Amino acid sequence: MNKKPTIRxxxxxxxxxxxxVSYVLNGVNKVSEDTKTRVLExxxxxxxxxxxxxxxxxxxxxxxxxxxxxxxEDSPAVFKNNLYYNEFVxxxxxxxxxxxxxxxxxxxxxxxxxxxxxKKRNLDGVIFLGxxxxxxxxxxxxxxxPIVLIDTYEEYTSFFxxxxxxxxxxxxxxGKHLIELGHKNIAFVSTSLELSPVDSKRFTGFKKALQxxxxxxxxxxxxxxxxxxxxxxxxxxxxxxxxxKPITGIVVVSDILAIGMIKAFQENKKLVPEHYSVVGFDxxxxxxxxxxxxxxxxQDIFQKGKSAAELLIHSFEAPDAEQHTIExxxxxxxxxxxxxx
Amino acid sequence: MNKKPTIRxxxxxxxxxxxxVSYVLNGVNKVSEDTKTRVLExxxxxxxxxxxxxxxxxxxxxxxxxxxxxxxEDSPAVFKNNLYYNEFVxxxxxxxxxxxxxxxxxxxxxxxxxxxxxKKRNLDGVIFLGxxxxxxxxxxxxxxxPIVLIDTYEEYTSFFxxxxxxxxxxxxxxGKHLIELGHKNIAFVSTSLELSPVDSKRFTGFKKALQxxxxxxxxxxxxxxxxxxxxxxxxxxxxxxxxxKPITGIVVVSDILAIGMIKAFQENKKLVPEHYSVVGFDxxxxxxxxxxxxxxxxQDIFQKGKSAAELLIHSFEAPDAEQHTIExxxxxxxxxxxxxx
DNA sequence: ACTTAAATTGCAAGCGTTTTATAATCAAAT
DNA sequence: ATTTGATTATAAAACGCTTGCAATTTAAGT
Numbered sequence: 001m002n003k004k005p006t007i008r009x010x011x012x013x014x015x016x017x018x019x020x021v022s023y024v025l026n027g028v029n030k031v032s033e034d035t036k037t038r039v040l041e042x043x044x045x046x047x048x049x050x051x052x053x054x055x056x057x058x059x060x061x062x063x064x065x066x067x068x069x070x071x072x073e074d075s076p077a078v079f080k081n082n083l084y085y086n087e088f089v090x091x092x093x094x095x096x097x098x099x100x101x102x103x104x105x106x107x108x109x110x111x112x113x114x115x116x117x118x119k120k121r122n123l124d125g126v127i128f129l130g131x132x133x134x135x136x137x138x139x140x141x142x143x144x145x146p147i148v149l150i151d152t153y154e155e156y157t158s159f160f161x162x163x164x165x166x167x168x169x170x171x172x173x174x175g176k177h178l179i180e181l182g183h184k185n186i187a188f189v190s191t192s193l194e195l196s197p198v199d200s201k202r203f204t205g206f207k208k209a210l211q212x213x214x215x216x217x218x219x220x221x222x223x224x225x226x227x228x229x230x231x232x233x234x235x236x237x238x239x240x241x242x243x244x245k246p247i248t249g250i251v252v253v254s255d256i257l258a259i260g261m262i263k264a265f266q267e268n269k270k271l272v273p274e275h276y277s278v279v280g281f282d283x284x285x286x287x288x289x290x291x292x293x294x295x296x297x298x299q300d301i302f303q304k305g306k307s308a309a310e311l312l313i314h315s316f317e318a319p320d321a322e323q324h325t326i327e328x329x330x331x332x333x334x335x336x337x338x339x340x341x
Numbered sequence: 342m343n344k345k346p347t348i349r350x351x352x353x354x355x356x357x358x359x360x361x362v363s364y365v366l367n368g369v370n371k372v373s374e375d376t377k378t379r380v381l382e383x384x385x386x387x388x389x390x391x392x393x394x395x396x397x398x399x400x401x402x403x404x405x406x407x408x409x410x411x412x413x414e415d416s417p418a419v420f421k422n423n424l425y426y427n428e429f430v431x432x433x434x435x436x437x438x439x440x441x442x443x444x445x446x447x448x449x450x451x452x453x454x455x456x457x458x459x460k461k462r463n464l465d466g467v468i469f470l471g472x473x474x475x476x477x478x479x480x481x482x483x484x485x486x487p488i489v490l491i492d493t494y495e496e497y498t499s500f501f502x503x504x505x506x507x508x509x510x511x512x513x514x515x516g517k518h519l520i521e522l523g524h525k526n527i528a529f530v531s532t533s534l535e536l537s538p539v540d541s542k543r544f545t546g547f548k549k550a551l552q553x554x555x556x557x558x559x560x561x562x563x564x565x566x567x568x569x570x571x572x573x574x575x576x577x578x579x580x581x582x583x584x585x586k587p588i589t590g591i592v593v594v595s596d597i598l599a600i601g602m603i604k605a606f607q608e609n610k611k612l613v614p615e616h617y618s619v620v621g622f623d624x625x626x627x628x629x630x631x632x633x634x635x636x637x638x639x640q641d642i643f644q645k646g647k648s649a650a651e652l653l654i655h656s657f658e659a660p661d662a663e664q665h666t667i668e669x670x671x672x673x674x675x676x677x678x679x680x681x682x
Numbered sequence: 683a684c685t686t687a688a689a690t691t692g693c694a695a696g697c698g699t700t701t702t703a704t705a706a707t708c709a710a711a712t
Numbered sequence: 713a714t715t716t717g718a719t720t721a722t723a724a725a726a727c728g729c730t731t732g733c734a735a736t737t738t739a740a741g742t
Contacts, residue, residue, distance in 0.1 A: 017692045018730090022731080028731090030689080035691080052462050053397040053403060056394040057697050057699085058696080059697085059729085062394060077432070077434075077435050078431050086420040086424075090418040090419050091418070093419050094448070102458075106444065117443075122393075263630050266632060285571070289601065289604050347698055358721065364721090392699070396699055396700080398699070399699040399701085
């Protein structure tokens with residue numbers, strides 16, 4: 001196996017200096033057409049390609065985009081319970097690849113760890129996906145690379161790039177849908193209104209829909225799951241069943257929770273949508289195939305990933321551009337889990 | 342923002358040479374306890390941490406594990422239609438992180454691209470997940486790093502490390518289950534018996550179960566989807582409905598296909614398991630929550646990822662160890678989509 | 683032909699580590 | 713005290729690239 005050629009080999013072959021080769025490689029407009037073609041030929045025949053680690057060291061840029069995901073001691077796996085993170089990552093990876101960037105993913109459990117990771121690897125930019133503690137973002141302001149936050153409404157939002165969806169409108173759509181179907185006693189299920197700004201936005205929209213229609217919101221119809229998982233959904237469903245409040249419609253901030261709840265209902269012989277109309281949020285790829293198929297507020301998570309990567313790459317090219325936030329649309333998808341009453 | 346300290350800064354502070362610092366960093370047993378603590382102190386107070394790109398360049402190792410996923414022109418997203426790749430990636434990332442490795446993912450569309458990626462980034466090892474053309478593996482034999490293949494039965498298997506599941510036994514379990522429930526007319530749905538060695542193994546097991554019970558296999562009960570997606574499942578389901586063969590049980594090599602098929606049945610007023618008993622394969626996290634909940638052959642994909650990473654890391658430490666293949670167990674999970682007839 | 687300015691190219695010093703070969707130090711043994 | 717042999721420490725050369733600056737070539741203007 002003959003050694004991988006270096007820039008020097010190319011230089012020698014093309015009878016120029018390594019610097020010149022570097023210039024043509026980087027498109028620095030300083031080299032004559034003549035020698036350029038000569039260098040290109042040398043590169044071709046020697047099968048040369050630059051060593052990224054060397055480039056990284058020299059340029060102090062890695063051509064790597066990092067995706068950070070939160071992990072904790074009791075949940076040390078990055079995609080745990082997050083059925084849809086893969087779509088997001090796909091989006092990032094795709095646009096990154098199209099721009100010659102590589103994608104690195106890692107779970108982080110502390111702000112220091114996160115900062116060190118960026119520094120050690122000379123990451124060009126990083127995307128934060130998921131819920132992180134405030135102080136993580138504080139720590140990140142120490143970094144001088146572009147950072148994009150996903151679905152964040154925190155204090156530090158304005159320091160970074162953002163991509164999110166129109167959560168409030170999503171909540172509004174869900175509420176309005178049930179109201180239009182004649183529901184008056186509508187429950188709202190979030191993870192936590194206080195801890196999750198996203199949920200709180202959706203709740204705001206939801207309230208707006210009720211208000212607009214003159215439907216009263218009952219505080220005892222508000223539930224918090226504190227967590228997203230099928231199991232939590234089941235628990236919540238069971239809780240609602242035992243309480244037997246006069247609820248007819250339920251808006252849930254996550255398809256995963258909604259699916260769990262519906263399962264709980266079905267196991268207890270309460271049918272959806274006959275007994276409860278439920279509308280989820282996200283429109284996971286599976287939601288359409290549930291029985292009943294899930295009425296839900298759709299967001300395009302793949303697009304979210306693409307937008308995040310695009311924002312990042314755009315920041316590389318225009319480092320001094322101001323902070324941007326992209327807001328992706330949401331859309332109500334009416335299917336089988338809701339009905340007119 | 343004060344500059345990130347280099348090994349030289351540490352050396353100066355501790356009044357030793359950079360080489361010495363490097364030695365204590367790498368645990369090379371050549372430095373006295375005395376100076377070692379002095380260096381460690383310097384590292385501590387200066388908040389030093391090594392720059393991985395520099396280390397990579399010097400050692401010609403990156404401390405990065407690559408995960409390669411196949412992409413094509415009409416499917417340029419790495420996780421497209423692969424609801425469970427995220428679990429796998431989680432497993433890899435977790436053990437990688439525990440061993441101080443980083444994880445990089447990329448979609449590859451050609452063998453050269455794959456080889457270049459490894460070389461350019463000085464990847465320490467790579468994991469291939471998904472279906473790749475033969476010549477990809479041929480190209481990879483040119484590489485001198487550990488490689489692990491997932492679910493591969495190809496010719497090149499013996500050149501690399503492998504992790505797979507006991508596909509044949511899985512197929513056997515599925516077939517046996519339906520037979521024990523009294524089914525005689527059992528269909529088998531694969532992606533492609535010829536193109537997918539995995540499916541073909543499962544089919545072998547399935548046939549064995551039939552044979553063992555003296556049940557005849559009807560060739561017109563064999564279906565090929567050529568692809569894995571909910572939509573394909575629906576198509577197949579509709580096809581089976583229109584054909585109206587006397588099928589009562591169906592073994593499907595993928596939960597995704599099974600879910601699609603069941604949907605098609607339900608939309609056409611054929612109930613599962615009343616009309617058809619169907620058993621899937623994989624046990625996706627969602628399968629339990631379908632209606633009916635899916636009987637399926639469970640495999641632990643998270644564990645698969647962990648095993649792959651462990652195998653890789655083990656190879657780093659014992660580079661001359663011979664080729665290993667880890668075979669993970671499968672397990673029948675009986676739920677609501679099958680019934681006795 | 684002779685300057686002068688502009689366009690190309692090359693030199694060499696980084697980038698932050700590791701590692702080989704060499705030198706310095708120290709303890710024990712004459 | 714000297715020699716010897718370990719034991720520790722250092723200098724300096726990589727690793728493969730980029731880039732500021734200087735040197736060279738080319739072109740343009742008198």
